[in-house]
Amino acid sequence: MSVLIYANTANGKIHKSAFEAVAYGSKIAADLGTNATAIVIGACSDAESLGEFGATKILHANDSKFNDFDPSIYTQVVVKGAEAEGADVIIFSHDFSGKSIAPRVAAKLDAGLVSGAVDYPSTANGFTVKKAVFSGKAFANITINTDKKVISLLPNSVDKSAKGGSASVETFSPEVGAATVKVKEVIKESADLPLTEAEKVVSAGRGLKGPENWGMIEDLAKELGAATACSRPVADMDWRPHHEHVGQTGVAIRPNLYIAVGISGAIQHLAGVNQSKTIVVINNDPEAPFFKSANYGIVGDAFEVIPKLVEAAKAFNASNH
Amino acid sequence: MKILVCISKAPDTTAKIAFTDNNTAFDTNGVQFIVNPYDEWYALVRGLELKEQNGGSVTVVNVGLAENEPIIRKALAIGADEAVRINVNPTDALQTAKEIVAFAKAEGFDMVLLGKETIDYNGSQLGGMIAELMDMPYVSLASKLEMEGTTATIHRDIQGGTEVVEVTAPFVISAAKGMAEARIPNMRGIMAARTKPLKVVEGSGANASTTIANYELPPAKGECHYIDADNAAELIELLHNEAKVI
Ligand SMILES: Cc1cc2nc3c(=O)[nH]c(=O)nc-3n(C[C@H](O)[C@H](O)[C@H](O)COP(=O)(O)OP(=O)(O)OC[C@H]3O[C@@H](n4cnc5c(N)ncnc54)[C@H](O)[C@@H]3O)c2cc1C
Ligand SMILES: Nc1ncnc2c1ncn2[C@@H]1O[C@H](COP(=O)(O)O)[C@@H](O)[C@H]1O
Numbered sequence: 126m127s128v129l130i131y132a133n134t135a136n137g138k139i140h141k142s143a144f145e146a147v148a149y150g151s152k153i154a155a156d157l158g159t160n161a162t163a164i165v166i167g168a169c170s171d172a173e174s175l176g177e178f179g180a181t182k183i184l185h186a187n188d189s190k191f192n193d194f195d196p197s198i199y200t201q202v203v204v205k206g207a208e209a210e211g212a213d214v215i216i217f218s219h220d221f222s223g224k225s226i227a228p229r230v231a232a233k234l235d236a237g238l239v240s241g242a243v244d245y246p247s248t249a250n251g252f253t254v255k256k257a258v259f260s261g262k263a264f265a266n267i268t269i270n271t272d273k274k275v276i277s278l279l280p281n282s283v284d285k286s287a288k289g290g291s292a293s294v295e296t297f298s299p300e301v302g303a304a305t306v307k308v309k310e311v312i313k314e315s316a317d318l319p320l321t322e323a324e325k326v327v328s329a330g331r332g333l334k335g336p337e338n339w340g341m342i343e344d345l346a347k348e349l350g351a352a353t354a355c356s357r358p359v360a361d362m363d364w365r366p367h368h369e370h371v372g373q374t375g376v377a378i379r380p381n382l383y384i385a386v387g388i389s390g391a392i393q394h395l396a397g398v399n400q401s402k403t404i405v406v407i408n409n410d411p412e413a414p415f416f417k418s419a420n421y422g423i424v425g426d427a428f429e430v431i432p433k434l435v436e437a438a439k440a441f442n443a444s445n446h
Numbered sequence: 447m448k449i450l451v452c453i454s455k456a457p458d459t460t461a462k463i464a465f466t467d468n469n470t471a472f473d474t475n476g477v478q479f480i481v482n483p484y485d486e487w488y489a490l491v492r493g494l495e496l497k498e499q500n501g502g503s504v505t506v507v508n509v510g511l512a513e514n515e516p517i518i519r520k521a522l523a524i525g526a527d528e529a530v531r532i533n534v535n536p537t538d539a540l541q542t543a544k545e546i547v548a549f550a551k552a553e554g555f556d557m558v559l560l561g562k563e564t565i566d567y568n569g570s571q572l573g574g575m576i577a578e579l580m581d582m583p584y585v586s587l588a589s590k591l592e593m594e595g596t597t598a599t600i601h602r603d604i605q606g607g608t609e610v611v612e613v614t615a616p617f618v619i620s621a622a623k624g625m626a627e628a629r630i631p632n633m634r635g636i637m638a639a640r641t642k643p644l645k646v647v648e649g650s651g652a653n654a655s656t657t658i659a660n661y662e663l664p665p666a667k668g669e670c671h672y673i674d675a676d677n678a679a680e681l682i683e684l685l686h687n688e689a690k691v692i
């Protein structure tokens with residue numbers, strides 16, 4: 126018995142969400158009294174760093190034939206890794222990589238899958254994992270009844286700090302079938318951190334009146350080290366790029382800090398952001414529904430409030446906190 | 447081009463989320479059900495567009511009980527040619543996948559299209575499972591799909607960008623925003639839907655591998671702490687000292 130964690134990469138390095146998945150899987154392994162092995166597929170220059178997050182062994186399938194992200198091939202590699210390690214619990218991040226491979230691995234192993242887990246499994250009564258459902262409006266505790274168990278972890282859910290420690294990296298060269306997906310091109314949308322992984326987000330809605338007014342939002346985001354987001358109508362009117370659209374039909378995020386400026390707080394918007402740890406709402410209408418979900422609220426005109434916040438954030442940064 | 451679109455039933459996006467039976471069941475009292483938005487707006491409509499360009503047919507499949515027939519008729523009204531309902535009330539995605547595969551295996555579909563996730567369970571599971579069980583390529587979170595003969599060019603969302611990939615039919619795709627523009631059924635479509643075939647098949651007896659122990663609502667938010675607009679700067683201090691998020 127052991128725990129296997131798939132650690133995804135981006136641009137030849139371990140991706141941020143993978144560190145959290147490894148920390149999560151290592152804690153589960155410790156609770157089960159076993160070891161955690163991480164598996165890395167494709168070129169990666171810092172695989173050994175996963176040791177600091179609790180993995181005691183790292184399998185690196187580093188053949189160049191693994192450089193394209195082909196879910197069918199990656200599934201075979203993970204399944205062979207699980208066989209080699211005798212793993213009963215397999216962990217993924219619930220990001221694009223986990224969404225592509227975890228269900229395939231679960232089907233291949235005929236294993237129960239909980240996707241989008243937000244907490245450690247409870248083993249008091251079976252093996253039960255908590256996940257977000259109804260677009261963040263509730264949670265479900267799901268019991269996995271099969272011997273083999275697959276979990277994909279919603280990023281930003283558990284402690285992801287490095288604990289120290291080291292791991293041996295072993296080259297892993299499983300036999301796999303022919304490629305099924307040919308990657309032709311990768312189009313970068315922004316060099317910055319993707320929205321789903323940002324810990325702070327400044328978001329604005331139709332209350333800003335037009336795309337020309339986003340300068341102050343970007344300034345505030347820059348001072349706070351935050352990513353920018355927007356409500357759906359703002360993306361629909363092309364005031365902002367589509368990948369910034371958060372909510373039920375856009376991306377779902379759960380940063381530590383979500384600042385909503387000139388957004389009314391419609392239920393479909395809330396569905397994508399209401400799991401944020403701290404919510405700040407800035408709106409000139411004291412009746413805006415968003416205030417009901419807010420931790421902090423400022424009733425006021427964004428065009429007056431935001432410049433003040435930018436100044437305050439500048440002063441805060443300068444004071445070397 | 448023979449296209450299969452998997453459609454699911456979901457509570458309307460404004461539905462109140464509450465639970466009954468000791469928090470083990472979703473309270474459907476007063477809840478309006480719709481076709482899961484990703485299935486209807488993106489997977490189904492793109493399937494119809496591809497059929498209109500290349501000929502062929504669009505079949506919709508749903509694993510569920512007779513109460514799902516209104517949403518299946520809606521998919522027919524939007525333009526699907528025929529529908530299949532697999533008469534099982536599924537417990538999880540793996541069971542649903544096995545039932546769909548048991549039906550689809552012998553049908554020779556060129557592609558299986560799904561939504562990126564259901565808005566109730568938020569699983570993002572079924573597409574990958576069907577692909578694995580049918581041994582087909584799977585491209586998740588696709589925002590664009592073009593066909594040239596049997597070759598598909600697909601845009602898929604990855605972290606911080608888009609990947610352009612090529613796969614050969616048959617394949618499985620989960621559809622995200624950008625794939626198509628939602629269509630509203632017209633009167634003719636609604637009339638035609640009444641007479642289109644809706645076949646009911648019995649399940650193959652596949653088992654679920656997970657069960658829902660119970661549901662929880664998130665802890666209630668405390669009162670909102672209001673800050674005077676004239677003292678907006680105070681917010682920055684509070685975020686640092688109290689909320690500890692900056
Ligand atoms: C099926 C479905 C799915 C949807 N999915 C999404 C989704 O994923 N994401 C999403 O965001 N929406 C979604 N919507 C739309 C949603 O219902 C709302 O229409 C939308 O969120 C409103 O956007 P908004 O708050 O920016 O605009 P509005 O509702 O127009 O609100 C603007 C707000 O700005 C305030 N304001 C105006 N001027 C100022 C000022 N000077 N200073 C400060 N505040 C000001 C106003 O008081 C108001 O509260 C969906 C709708 C449906 C039906
Ligand atoms: N009961 C069902 N019958 C048919 N298709 C379904 C069913 N449940 C989910 N789907 C499809 O699978 C997709 C992903 O569902 P899920 O994996 O549950 O998030 C949905 O968007 C639908 O296209």
